Amino acid sequence: xxxxxxxxxxxxxTFGCRLNQAExxxxxxxxxxxxxxxxxxxxxxxxxVVNTCTVTENGDADTRKLVSKINRLNPRAxxxxxxxxxxxxxxxxxxLANVYWIVGNAKKFDLAEILQELDSVSTPxxxxxxxxxxxxxxxxxxxxxxxxxxxxKIQDGCDFFCSFCxxxxxxxxxxxxxxxxxxxxxxxxxxxxxxxxVLTGINLGTYANAEKNILQVIEELEKxxxxxxxxxxxxxxxxxxxxxxxxxxxxxKLCRYLHIPLQSGEDQILKRMARKYTVKEFTDFMEYAKxxxxxxxxxxxxxxxxPGETDEHFAATCELLxxxxxxxxxxxxxxxxxxxxSRSLTGTVPQKIIxxxxxxxxxxxxxxxxxxxxxxxxxxxNVLFENQKNSYWFGLTDHYIxxxxxxxxxxxxxxxxxxxxxxDGQTVLGTLNG
Numbered sequence: 001x002x003x004x005x006x007x008x009x010x011x012x013x014t015f016g017c018r019l020n021q022a023e024x025x026x027x028x029x030x031x032x033x034x035x036x037x038x039x040x041x042x043x044x045x046x047x048x049v050v051n052t053c054t055v056t057e058n059g060d061a062d063t064r065k066l067v068s069k070i071n072r073l074n075p076r077a078x079x080x081x082x083x084x085x086x087x088x089x090x091x092x093x094x095x096l097a098n099v100y101w102i103v104g105n106a107k108k109f110d111l112a113e114i115l116q117e118l119d120s121v122s123t124p125x126x127x128x129x130x131x132x133x134x135x136x137x138x139x140x141x142x143x144x145x146x147x148x149x150x151x152x153k154i155q156d157g158c159d160f161f162c163s164f165c166x167x168x169x170x171x172x173x174x175x176x177x178x179x180x181x182x183x184x185x186x187x188x189x190x191x192x193x194x195x196x197x198v199l200t201g202i203n204l205g206t207y208a209n210a211e212k213n214i215l216q217v218i219e220e221l222e223k224x225x226x227x228x229x230x231x232x233x234x235x236x237x238x239x240x241x242x243x244x245x246x247x248x249x250x251x252x253k254l255c256r257y258l259h260i261p262l263q264s265g266e267d268q269i270l271k272r273m274a275r276k277y278t279v280k281e282f283t284d285f286m287e288y289a290k291x292x293x294x295x296x297x298x299x300x301x302x303x304x305x306x307p308g309e310t311d312e313h314f315a316a317t318c319e320l321l322x323x324x325x326x327x328x329x330x331x332x333x334x335x336x337x338x339x340x341x342s343r344s345l346t347g348t349v350p351q352k353i354i355x356x357x358x359x360x361x362x363x364x365x366x367x368x369x370x371x372x373x374x375x376x377x378x379x380x381x382n383v384l385f386e387n388q389k390n391s392y393w394f395g396l397t398d399h400y401i402x403x404x405x406x407x408x409x410x411x412x413x414x415x416x417x418x419x420x421x422x423x424d425g426q427t428v429l430g431t432l433n434g
Contacts, residue, residue, distance in 0.1 A: 007037040008046040010115075015062055016053025018233045019200040020083060022151035023108065024051045025142035027082075030112045047115065048077045051108075052085035052093075054170055056335035060085060067096045080115070082108040084170035087128050088339065094124040104128030105156075105171055109138065131157070131172030135209055137181040141188040148386040148413050149231070149396075150194040154182050154217060155201030160236070162263075163274040164303060166339035171202050176209040179217070186221050193413060196229035196255075196384055197221070204232065205239025215243055222253045228415055229384065229398055231255040234301070237262075237285055238276045245292045255398040256293050260286075261301040262329075265320030266313040269306055272345065279320060290325040297327045297372060297399040302361055305334040305354035308347035314357050321364060327372040331361045373423050376401060380433060383418045385411035394427070402427045 010031060014024040027049070031038055039045055048070050053059040063085055070077055080101035081093050087104035094102055100121055103111055107127050118125050136156070144150050157172040158165075189197055199217070201207065207214045214232075221230050230253050232244075237260045248254045260282075264270050267279050289296055302317065321329060333354050336343050383403045385395035392404040393411040395418075403418055404427045405411075418430040 007035055009039045009044065010036040010047045010049065011039050011041045011043060011045040012049045012051070013041050013066060014051045015059060015066075016051070016055065016084070017200070018151050018198060019153055019156070019202065020051050020053060022142050022153045022198075022200050023083070024049075025144045025151065026138055026140050026153075027051075027109060027111055029140045029143060030109070034112055035116065036112070044074055045077055047080060048074065049080045049082060049111065052081055052083045054085040054088060054166065054337075056332065056337075058335070060089070063093070064096065067099065071097050080111065082111060084167070087131075087170045088166065090126045090128050094126055099124055102126045102128065104131075106131045109140075133157070133173045133175050135176055135178050137178050138185060141185045141192070143189060143192045144194070148194070148384060149196040149198055150189045151198045151200045151233075152182065152185055152189065153177065153200050154214075155204055155207045158203040159206075160203060160276065161274060161341070163272065163341040163345070164263075164306065164334065164337070166337040167202060169339045174203055174206050176207045179210045179212045179220075182217060183220055186227070187224055190224050190226035195227065195413060195415060196231060197227065198231045198233050200233045203239065204235045205241075206236075213241070215241060215247070218244070218247065218254060227253065229253055229255055231257060231398070232259075234259045234261060236260070236276075237282055240285070242288065245289050248296065249293045255400075256296045257298075257398065257400045258289065258296065259299040259301075262321075262326075263301060263303045264306065264309070264313070265302075265317030266309075269309055269313050269317075272308055272342075273303075273306060274341070283320070283324060286324050286326065295376075295399055297401070298325060299400070300326050300329045301332060302329050303332050303334050304357045304361065305349035305351075307334070307342060307345035307349070309334075309349055318360065318364065321361065321368075326368060328369040329361065329365045331358050331365065333358055369426075370423060373401060373428055376428065377420050377422065380417050380419045382415055383430070384415050385413070387412070403430050404428075405430050405432055407432055 012024055012028050014020050028038055052063050078100045079098050081099055082103040086102045090102045106129050154177045157174045158168045159174045161168055381397045383395040383397055385393050387394055393407055394404050417433040420428050420430050422429050
């Protein structure tokens with residue numbers, strides 16, 4: 001007979017940004033040695049951990065819906081809600097059925113110890129102390145066996161206090177990871193087979209530790225032999241040193257890719273948002289980046305329906321997005337957050353207008369992405385392949401083009417030169433060279 005494991009089963013689900021994904025990978029790995037066996041989220045589990053997001057109202061609603069789904073499909077599971085929503089909405093979350101642990105951002109990396117100590121609790125345990133403002137380390141490498149690329153957290157928190165955002169309350173003030181601790185994890189990730197790492201943080205460009213900035217982080221990471229690519233996740237426009245763009249021009253392991261939030265293309269709205277740049281400053285930087293790295297892919301975020309956004313303001317945003325060297329954008333409906341300064345602003349935009357404007361921008365984004373893809377047809381690019389689906393292997397270029405090829409080989413985690421033949425939906429169909 002097969003002996004049944006005495007370990008409890010635990011599964012994980014992550015909402016939100018790459019930073020959340022990076023943190024979930026670390027937390028999951030902290031359970032590898034102990035009384036829990038990590039299983040896939042689709043499998044029955046004794047404990048289900050949900051890493052929450054609270055950037056928008058949709059994020060809040062998604063948590064409630066997932067808790068209901070877990071209770072319906074896995075009614076014996078005890079639920080732990082961790083992260084941003086757990087930090088600032090703990091009282092609400094404690095009322096949800098079968099939620100026994102609410103653990104905020106200051107203590108989420110201690111989850112394995114918390115569950116060990118409070119294993120048999122019968123009432124919700126809220127553990128969400130204030131977040132200290134100090135340099136931090138991460139004790140366990142976020143080796144991600146489910147993904148080819150690995151996320152690595154180098155910064156957390158924010159001091160900018162944009163008026164639409166409550167992340168400084170959920171994540172705390174800006175602070176950076178100890179420099180050597182970053183390098184230690186990066187070496188472990190590379191040794192585990194991750195050929196690309198993605199630098200993550202809330203306000204990534206403000207990284208500062210041991211007299212090192214983000215440039216020095218990248219310079220040291222490039223010395224890791226097994227590492228082929230370093231990608232920067234979303235970064236604020238006013239925090240990007242021009243030397244970083246120059247380094248991206250190569251030769252470098254730094255991916256030709258930036259995601260830089262614009263939020264609005266109209267100066268009056270940017271001022272109401274408490275953003276730290278003007279349209280001209282943003283435009284000048286975009287043009288510099290595209291001139292310095294001609295094949296760079298640049299994406300952005302846009303908020304639609306911010307209080308006071310008129311038809312004229314929206315038209316200005318549309319025109320700016322049309323003419324800027326941007327290759328795609330994520331479109332967000334304005335969401336009123338209880339801790340954000342914008343909650344008291346007048347000029348609410350009706351939901352139907354927000355939906356119509358959002359659709360216009362999404363269609364523009366699709367057209368711009370296709371134009372960018374068309375410029376790459378006929379070229380040969382390096383593609384890091386990740387997975388196979390429906391007889392195609394899928395992967396990414398360093399400048400963020402999704403590619404698919406047919407091949408009898410196992411291309412998992414292979415970096416292969418690929419010729420781009422034609423566009424097929426949201427991907428480029430290619431053929432392997434050699």
